[in-house]
Each structure stands twice: as structure tokens, then as C-alpha cells.
Amino acid sequence: MRHFGLKARMAITGSVLFAFYAVAAVVVMGVFGWPLPLVLLGSVAFVGVQYKVGKWAALRSVGAEELPEDRYSDVHRRVESLADDMGIDKPRLMVARMGVPNAFAVGRKGAGTVVVSEELLRLLDPDELEGVLAHELAHVRNRDVVMMVLGQGVASIVAIVAQWAVLLTGDNDLADFFLAMVVGQVTQMLVMVFVFAISRYREYVADSDAADEIGGGEPLASALEKISSGSQRARESEVDAQVNALCIFGEGSGLARLFASHPPVEKRIERLRN
Template sequence: MRHLGLKARMAVVGSVLFAFYAVAAVVAMGAFGFPLWLVALGSLAFVGVQYKIGKWAALRSVGAEEMPEERFADVHRRVERLSDDMDIDKPRLMVARMGVPNAFAVGRKGAGTVVVSEELLRLLDADELEGVLAHELAHIRNRDVVMMVLGQGVASIVAIVAQWAVLLTGDNDLADFFLAMVVGQLTQLLVMVFVFAISRYREYVADRDAADLVGGGEPLASALEKISRGSERAGDSEIDSEVSALCIFGDGTGLARLFASHPPVEKRIERLRS
């Protein structure tokens, strides 16, 4: 079975998310007096809508546009070949100005989209770019993007319920309003810790898949080195936090690594070259 470790972790994180979701449903029932069927239906509808619009929102946030095949023929040809090798449909290809060299994938196997920044296309050579593309296609094949989007949806639901629970049980004054905002943010952060844990592992899996597909880890390792240096020089990025969690590159230091969506880039490079 391919990537049993990833599937097991996704199952565990999915169970934890369901537990948070169930607690939020019980709190909503007690706080608002809603029947169970209405809470369940409303919550499922919210997550479903969040998943549907998540892809659109991610693309819109970076101003992604269709990647013309006549202008980027080599990119299209490489993605088509890699998709055939991975037995998935060729995803929609888009290009965007992100302010930094980066790329990300959204969607599922039958309806995926890969976005590549113009900065990345200018920075990498052909083999390095192929390593990045293989990495993003691996995310689509492994379905871990779906887990990320659903996790963000559940975190939003839990945070909203926590905020309203504070408001309804308090005096509804200004202090309660600020307390509700703090509780909501902390609750959402707590849920996202579990989502980010699976996110870090999925990056290692996609790196390994990409190395297998392109015949070695050096092209992707070299690409990550260039992307890391390019991101340091670029300054401010146009990528928001939710989309950043989907990108190929992200990092954190110290305590921030607990809440990081990506493992340290130096460890990824070391694994690719080992």
C-alpha cells in the first residue's frame, strides 16, 4: 500500500478533527438550542462550501491566470508526462506573481490545479522546475490537499462556535467581545496544530515521490536551495497564511516550528540528498 504512514497519519488527524467538530456541535446545541440534525447539516454544509470555495479563494488570492500552452510549452509537456507516470489526470496549470519563487497545488486527482509563480519560472532551470512540478503533482495524487482544506474548514467552525459560546454565556459587553475574539483565535490555532503536523509530514512524502519520479533528489534539493535564497531576498510575499500552507516552501524557527506548515528546508534538502 502506497504511503501507509501518510494514510495512517491522515486517519488520526481526521479523527481528531472529527472530535473537535463533535464537541463544537454539542456546544452549539447547548448554546443555541438547535436540534442535532440541524447542527450536523449546517456544519457539513459549511465544510462543503469551504472546500468548494477554498480552491477558488486560493487562486484568487495570488491573482493566478491560465498558463498559455504556446508560451509555456515545455512546462505543459513535462506536467503531462509526469501526470501519465503518476496515473492522474493532467491538472490545470496557472501562473501568478507571488512576490517570491513558489508553487502550490489545490484540488483532487480528477480536478487538480497547479500554480507556479513567475518568479519561480525565472529562477529555476528545467530539471529543478520538473522536480517542483513532480512535488506538487504528488500532493494531488496523495489527496493530502483535501485534508488541508477540510482541516481549515473545521478549524473555522470550531472557532466560530467558541466565540459565540463566550458571548452567549457572558454579559455581552466589550470585555466579552474581546475575550470571544481571543478564545476563537486560540481555539482555531489549537485545531490547526494538528493540521500543520500532517502538513509537515506530507511535504516529506511529496519530496520522496518527486525524487522517485525525476530519477533522484538532487533537482528538487537544488530547487529548494534556490527558492529559499530567493525568498530571503524577495522581502514581502503576496501569499496569505492559508495559501502559504499549501506552497512548496515555508519555514519556521524555534517555537514557531510547532505551528509551521512545512518542515525545516535544510532537513528536506538533507533527506533528498541522502
């Protein structure tokens, strides 16, 4: 089985997310008094809508536009060749001004979208860019992008339910309002701990897949070095927190690594070169 470790982690994370979602549904039944059939229907509909909205919001948040094929024919050609080798449909290619050199993918195997920043296109040489594109296509092929988008959606929904549960069961005063905000934030962070844990692992898998597809890890390792340096120099970034979890680069330090969506870039580079 291809990437058993990733599939197992996705199954466990999916089960945990389902448990959180089920608890939220029970709370809705108890607090709002909704009947079970309505809660079940609403839960399924919410997941579907959240996935669609999550994909749309990720693209809209960075102002992504179609990558012109006449200007970037080589990029389109490389992506088409990689997609063919990886057994997936060529994804939609888009470009955005993110303020930092970065890239991310959304969607599934038959309807994927890869977004690259203008800064990335200017920074990397063709082989390095191919490594980044192979990394993003690996995410689409492995279906871990879907898990990330749904995970973020479930975390938001569970947090909202927790906030309303506090508000509707309290005295509806200022203290309850602040308590609801705190409970919502803590609940969302708790759910995202599980999502970010699989996010860090999926980056290693996508790095390995990319290296296999392009015949070695050096181009991607070099790209990550340049991206890391470019991101540190940038003062402003238009990549919000949710999209950052989907990007090829991003990390935390100290306790923040528990909530980091990416593993340390030094470890990724070391693995690629070894």
C-alpha cells in the first residue's frame, strides 16, 4: 500500500475530527433542541459546504488568478508532464502576489488547483520550481489537502458551537461573552493540534514523493533554502493563517511547534539531501 503511514494517520485524524463533530452535533441537539434527523442532515451538508467554501476562500484570500499559459508555457508543460507521470489530471494553475515566495495546493485528484506566488516564480530557477510543483502535486495525489481543508472547517464549526453553548446556557452578560470567546479559541486550538500533527507528516511525504518524481532531492532542497531566506526577509505577507497551513513553507519554534503546520525546514532539507 502506497504511504501506509500517511493513510493510517489520516484515518486516525479523521476519526478524531468525526468525534469532535459528533460531540458538537449532540450539543446542538441539547442546547438548540433540534431533532436528530435535522442535525444529521445539517452535519453532512455543513461538511460539503465547508469543503467548497474552504477551497474558494483559500484562493480568494490571496487574490489568485489564472497563470497565463502564453507567458509561462514552460511551467504549464512541466506540470502537465509531472501530472501525467503521477497519474493525476493536470491541475489548474494560478498565480498570486503573496508577499513571500510560496506555493500551495487545494482540491482533489480530479479537480486540483496549484497556486504559486509571483515572488516564487522570480526567485527559483526552473529545476527548483519543478521540485516545488512536484511537491504540490504530491499533496493532490495523496489527498491530504482534502483532510487539511475539512479539518480546518470542522475546527471552526466546533468552536462556533462551543461559543454559542456558553452564551445560551449562561446569563448572557459581558462575562459570558468573554468566556465564550475563550472557550471557542481553546476548542479550535485543541482540534487543530490533531490537524497540524498530520500536516507536518504530510510535508515529509510530499518532499519524498517530489524527490522521486524529479530524480533527486537537491532541487527541492535548494528551493526550500531560497524560500526560507526570502520569507525571513519579507516584512509583509498576504498569506493568512489558514492558507499558510497549505503552503510549502511555514514553521514555528519552541512551544509554537505544537501548533506548527510544517516541520522545521532544516530537517526537511537534511532529509532531501540524505
